Amino acid sequence: MAFVQEEFSILHREPGWINGKQKVARLLHQAGTEVQEIYENIKDEQVVGTTDYEKCIKRLDSYFEPDVNINYERQKFRNIKKAMEQFIVKLRKQAISCDFKEKEDAIKDQVIERCTDITLKLKYFKKGKDLTLNKIMEISRLYEMEKVVSNQNLKKEEKDKEQESVNRISNVECYRCGRRGHFAKSAECNAANEI
Structure with missing residues (x-):
């Protein structure tokens, strides 16, 4: 119903062009016979409005507005x-x-x-x-940003620890071959194959 009402109000924007009863008649004509029947069956006493047109719109709105649960x-x-x-x-x-x-x-x-x-x-x-x-x-918002920064710091710390452990391995000297960067059991050790 709101769509018809909007179209109708665009058509009749000029004030004083037609009176309230004429607006009601034109609106009901434009809306069609089904809306006309609905309008005729809605009680007029419960509707508040200053003009016939306002009362018509309120009567139709009361019918077409969905009930809210x-x-x-x-x-x-x-x-x-x-x-x-x-x-x-x-x-x-x-x-x-x-x-x-x-x-x-x-x-x-x-x-x-x-x-x-x-x-x-x-x-x-x-x-x-x-x-x-x-x-x-x-x-x-602030808490979310704190968590993001905190997570970034944790990831950085984890990465630093991982790098530190890699550095420790690279400083280890193999007791079989004497080279650095691997253990005696490692496949990288050339001396492991000689024994």
């Missing part, structure tokens, strides 16, 4: 799994359908509840009353 929407809200920023964006989008009184608090609670990293969760708790969604995203 709040419980189902909240279940979807509880089961969202994404990276932190994507997670919050997805939660904000889903929270619109959930009819929460305090959307931001519901989102914060969900983020904290779903956080599996204890260190990150403790960082959220340390903020106490000052914790907002923006702070959650900031803390999460």
